[in-house]
Amino acid sequence: MIFDDFTFLSGHFIEQDTYVTKRPQGRSDWLLTFTLEGEGYFINSGNERICRPGDLTLLKPGTPQHYGTKKDHTWQFVWVHFPSIFTETNLLPDEEQLILTIESESIRERIHRAFTRMLEDSRERGEYWFELCSSSLREILLIMAQKTNTKVDARIEEVLHLLSQQMRQPIRIEDLAQTVGLSPSRLSHLFKASTGYSIIDTLNRMRIQQAVLMLEHTGRSASEVCYDVGFQNYNHFTNQFRKWYGMNPSTFMKERR
Structure with a gap:
């Protein structure tokens, strides 16, 4: 050609x-x-x-x-x-x-x-x-x-991929560990040593980052976005939003607008 x-x-x-x-x-x-x-x-x-x-x-x-x-x-x-x-x-x-x-x-x-x-x-x-x-x-x-x-263990790469792929679904560390052939405790230790965050923190951060994009670029409300990104409880969503962005979703939306 x-x-x-x-x-x-x-x-x-x-x-x-x-x-x-x-x-x-x-x-x-x-x-x-x-x-x-x-x-x-x-x-x-x-x-x-x-x-x-x-x-x-x-x-x-x-x-x-x-x-x-x-x-x-x-x-x-x-x-x-x-x-x-x-x-x-x-x-x-x-x-x-x-x-x-x-x-x-x-x-x-x-x-x-x-x-x-x-x-x-x-x-x-x-x-x-x-x-x-x-x-x-x-x-x-x-x-x-x-x-x-970036030298990241292939098993951690696989878990990160699974988290992004299944972000909206309930995640069990036991299931992730079985997929990559590690014990839950070993996976948790290796994951935090490699990324600096726990598996749950990483998942919640992914969800909040996606929520921010949706709040900025769609007309969906915070309560709708909460469930779109995988949270099952709105209070938990707002607590995580405040943890990662220093404000609740409504304040964030007001500042952006």
Whole structure:
């Protein structure tokens, strides 16, 4: 696929152990791969790195490329070659080859969805196909930048995702702990050590932040917003609002107006 004077290529490969690619001079664009199943390898400066499910590999322009499928394995991966117009690559470590393991299942699914959208948009070639592909790619690059700049335990990432996903529902720490394979007490300790807040405080803060947005940008009343964001008791909602914003919802609405 050609767009003006630079290339944007993407694909989904399922390769047997005879598959190998060698480009001693590299390419003029970036290469990003995401392993879905099996094992592949990348060789850089004589060092071999194995890629397993959940691994993202990013190669800079001009980096010699030597990669393929490990013996007795099948390697299933999605990939994209893209030009140097994506400034988000500047947020990543300045390395010829970066391999980043994504442990969180929800983040893996998000990345896979972004790759799937890129493949679909590039094949359909609609009017704004390149812009849509660029948007999906930027999402992946920003996730990579976030992962390299903030070291958070994958289990805590998963809990944060679950809290945001289930914000309006009653949350039980026991259920969260079971999902990520920890005891409730261990999860509570690890979560606070990683984020600085308890699980319940984090959930309530998420709810209040969403409530603030709704109060500012919708015509809904405070009592309606209270239930929209997951609180079951209005007094509890106002107490949490005051805790995080230093005033009750009605005062907040008056000041904003």
